[in-house]
Amino acid sequence: MATSVTASLAPLPTATGLFDPRAKLFVYLVTFGVVLLATELTDLLWLNAATLLAILLMRAGEDWRRALWLLSPTLVLFAVIVGLSDGPLNAASAVLRLLGLVTVSVLFFATTSPTDLGESLLASGVTPTAVFLLEGTLRFTPTMVLLVSEVREAQASRGIRLDGIDLLRNGVALLAPLLADVMRFADDLAEALESRGFGGPIRTPLVEYRLRLHDWGLIFGVAALVVAMATLRHA
Amino acid sequence: MAEALIACQGVSYRYPITGYLALQQVDFSVAPGEFVLLAGASGSGKSTLCRLLNGLIPYLRGGEVGGTLTVAGMDPGVTPPQQMSRAVGLVLQRPDAQCLATTVARDIAFGPACQGLDRPTIARRVRETAEWLDISHLLERAPHTLSGGEQQRVVLAGVMAMQPRLLVLDEPFAFLDAAGASQLRILLHRLHAAGVTLLVAEHRLEEVTGAANRMLVLHQGRLVADGPPQTVMAGDLAAWGLAMASPVPAPPPDLPLTASESVVEWRDIGCERNHQPVLRGASLSANRSEIVALLGANGAGKSTLLRHGNGLLRSQTGDVRILGQSIGRRPVAELARVVGLVMQQPARMLFAATVRAELAAGPRALGRYDPAWCAQLSKRFGLDPLLERPPQMLSVGEQRRVAIAAVLAARPQALLLDEPTAGQDARARMVLYALLRECAAEGVAIVMATHNLAWAYPLCERWAILAEGRITIDAHPTVILDQPELLRHARLPTTLARAA
Numbered sequence A: 001m002a003t004s005v006t007a008s009l010a011p012l013p014t015a016t017g018l019f020d021p022r023a024k025l026f027v028y029l030v031t032f033g034v035v036l037l038a039t040e041l042t043d044l045l046w047l048n049a050a051t052l053l054a055i056l057l058m059r060a061g062e063d064w065r066r067a068l069w070l071l072s073p074t075l076v077l078f079a080v081i082v083g084l085s086d087g088p089l090n091a092a093s094a095v096l097r098l099l100g101l102v103t104v105s106v107l108f109f110a111t112t113s114p115t116d117l118g119e120s121l122l123a124s125g126v127t128p129t130a131v132f133l134l135e136g137t138l139r140f141t142p143t144m145v146l147l148v149s150e151v152r153e154a155q156a157s158r159g160i161r162l163d164g165i166d167l168l169r170n171g172v173a174l175l176a177p178l179l180a181d182v183m184r185f186a187d188d189l190a191e192a193l194e195s196r197g198f199g200g201p202i203r204t205p206l207v208e209y210r211l212r213l214h215d216w217g218l219i220f221g222v223a224a225l226v227v228a229m230a231t232l233r234h235a
Numbered sequence B: 001m002a003e004a005l006i007a008c009q010g011v012s013y014r015y016p017i018t019g020y021l022a023l024q025q026v027d028f029s030v031a032p033g034e035f036v037l038l039a040g041a042s043g044s045g046k047s048t049l050c051r052l053l054n055g056l057i058p059y060l061r062g063g064e065v066g067g068t069l070t071v072a073g074m075d076p077g078v079t080p081p082q083q084m085s086r087a088v089g090l091v092l093q094r095p096d097a098q099c100l101a102t103t104v105a106r107d108i109a110f111g112p113a114c115q116g117l118d119r120p121t122i123a124r125r126v127r128e129t130a131e132w133l134d135i136s137h138l139l140e141r142a143p144h145t146l147s148g149g150e151q152q153r154v155v156l157a158g159v160m161a162m163q164p165r166l167l168v169l170d171e172p173f174a175f176l177d178a179a180g181a182s183q184l185r186i187l188l189h190r191l192h193a194a195g196v197t198l199l200v201a202e203h204r205l206e207e208v209t210g211a212a213n214r215m216l217v218l219h220q221g222r223l224v225a226d227g228p229p230q231t232v233m234a235g236d237l238a239a240w241g242l243a244m245a246s247p248v249p250a251p252p253p254d255l256p257l258t259a260s261e262s263v264v265e266w267r268d269i270g271c272e273r274n275h276q277p278v279l280r281g282a283s284l285s286a287n288r289s290e291i292v293a294l295l296g297a298n299g300a301g302k303s304t305l306l307r308h309g310n311g312l313l314r315s316q317t318g319d320v321r322i323l324g325q326s327i328g329r330r331p332v333a334e335l336a337r338v339v340g341l342v343m344q345q346p347a348r349m350l351f352a353a354t355v356r357a358e359l360a361a362g363p364r365a366l367g368r369y370d371p372a373w374c375a376q377l378s379k380r381f382g383l384d385p386l387l388e389r390p391p392q393m394l395s396v397g398e399q400r401r402v403a404i405a406a407v408l409a410a411r412p413q414a415l416l417l418d419e420p421t422a423g424q425d426a427r428a429r430m431v432l433y434a435l436l437r438e439c440a441a442e443g444v445a446i447v448m449a450t451h452n453l454a455w456a457y458p459l460c461e462r463w464a465i466l467a468e469g470r471i472t473i474d475a476h477p478t479v480i481l482d483q484p485e486l487l488r489h490a491r492l493p494t495t496l497a498r499a500a
Helices: A002-009 A021-037 A041-057 A061-086 A088-111 A114-123 A128-157 A165-169 A171-195 A213-234 B046-053 B104-114 B119-132 B148-160 B178-193 B229-233 B302-309 B355-365 B371-380 B396-408 B426-441 B453-459 B477-481 B484-489
Strands: B006-014 B021-030 B035-039 B064-071 B088-091 B166-170 B197-202 B214-219 B222-227 B262-273 B276-287 B291-295 B317-322 B339-342 B414-418 B445-449 B462-467 B470-475
Touching: A002 B119, A021 A041, A021 A088, A021 A114, A021 A213, A041 A061, A041 A088, A061 A088, A114 A128, A128 A171, A128 B339, A165 A171, A171 B088, B006 B046, B021 B046, B021 B214, B035 B046, B046 B064, B046 B088, B046 B166, B046 B197, B088 B148, B104 B119, B104 B148, B119 B148, B148 B166, B148 B178, B178 B197, B214 B229, B222 B229, B262 B302, B262 B414, B262 B445, B276 B291, B276 B302, B276 B317, B276 B445, B291 B302, B291 B426, B291 B453, B302 B339, B302 B414, B302 B445, B339 B396, B355 B371, B355 B396, B371 B396, B396 B414, B396 B426, B426 B445, B426 B453, B453 B477, B462 B477, B462 B484, B470 B477, B470 B484, B477 B484
Parallel strands: B021 B222, B035 B197, B035 B214, B088 B166, B166 B197, B276 B470, B291 B445, B291 B462, B339 B414, B414 B445
Antiparallel strands: B006 B021, B006 B064, B214 B222, B262 B276, B262 B317, B462 B470
């Protein structure tokens, strides 16, 4: 029976992953908040160790390594500035907090696609407009990257350099066509959305999401852990 | 007689802010099942009328609508487009902005989902529409990885899945090559046969006249002709800014090649993208005063080959030589002194506050600004009345003239043009034709990637066909037209009548 239902819904997407995206979003927001509020070096060390373990378990090590590589200059700069102004202990805390925030974010986004998240939020009654903001970011980022590349190429072809220090001098040659094209694109997109019936109060989610027992287990487990940690801290 | 699907009586429309009167006293009606070609030059009001039919105007744009318009029993002036979309499907020009989701399947499902249909119905519609439009194999692909022609079919599928009674297409052939245009013609024919009412706004008349059973012509916002296509086509098309491909004048004589005259030369260029070969040993050259058309289907690698010509892309194998010297690792900005490239979308090249400043920007960056030469170019390209206007506010045809003039202002010896006629009406194409002839007469070597064979025929001394990553033939146009199998192999039209 289940097979025939699935077959009748092909080629629509199906739910993927062990946990519901909303359960993961809850855990992400809570963990993000805890890392942000933690002040003790030992707490931050434990939190980083726990999230890193989760990264390994979810096989998101490559994503984490790439994010860290991109962020490494910022981390170093951050450490130097805080170290010079507030001492090495505070610098270590600040770096660990930033590292923890990056790690939980990587963990969430490496295991949850914005499309799945959007669909699940749609099922929870979030408005189609808010959900499209999330999906649209994912859909149109490659288009915008292509656009930037084409404008750079067009200006280089005219002898206008846009690399290194020249970017500061000739920045308007990149920004003006980019802005004009993005505005035109937004205009076309608005028309396309209206023409496809977007803007009404409803939009059927393409995937049926339901919070199951293990999702609730994850939500309550994490909530209980945070409450227990907070109680122990203040005891 | 069935009730009219579109009833348009004395409809006028004035845009807000500019006050431009885009439509004036337009009267016509369309019965269910008709296939209507809405013809007209750029700026004639075609796109405005298309947007009025599904309520985008005045809902998104505002402005003043006069007269009475009823579409599928609804008044688009007071009915939101979201509700109009249940009866009127609109396919706009730019396919990349109309693919709304992260996969093709999700994109086709977008409209039915917004209609609030249940999942099994949405799934069935996605399946059926994809099969019908022959895109089932693309369902899991991301729209941004598709070609323009594929994206357009996805957009059409997304609109068709909403099962509208009226399907309106705004210049659907604008960015399609011959193969894509042929596929779309077949699709439109099938849709019409299936009972869908079609209204296609287009200035490439020959693409649609054979299939449509009625033709409307808009000229400066007024409906100037309405009747069977054969009857309307016998009217004064030139006066309305429309022109068919024929009669076609003869191409320029074939000039003998000499190596010393070569300005830019591609030698055995090989190139891969995403581990797929795009070019496999493509060779081509352009001599002084010569105009060469680089022909090929969408995705054949024409733009890639052009981008090697000014160093934007570096060949993985082979060599590019400019004035007999290998370009090596010389920067693009330096090569721009000799080779100018005008991209398919001229707006992406324009950034200055005025056309005057735009003409000066390139030469200034290269340290060779000559006000007298810029003034001469401005006059020749008809830009004098536009000199103080912002380039981004001009029409596409005007922007293309500005972009070409801005590149020529740096006095390059070779000019590379990527699809110079895309989205341009007959009048703009004629202006461009004359300008390129003048440039060539002054010694500039011109290579242009185009799928407009009828336009390129009288203009070019040579045609070079790019197929499967190689130049399969490089010869005088008459020689190539005598070999239809080569054109067919390259997915190009075999006769000029189908090629404008």
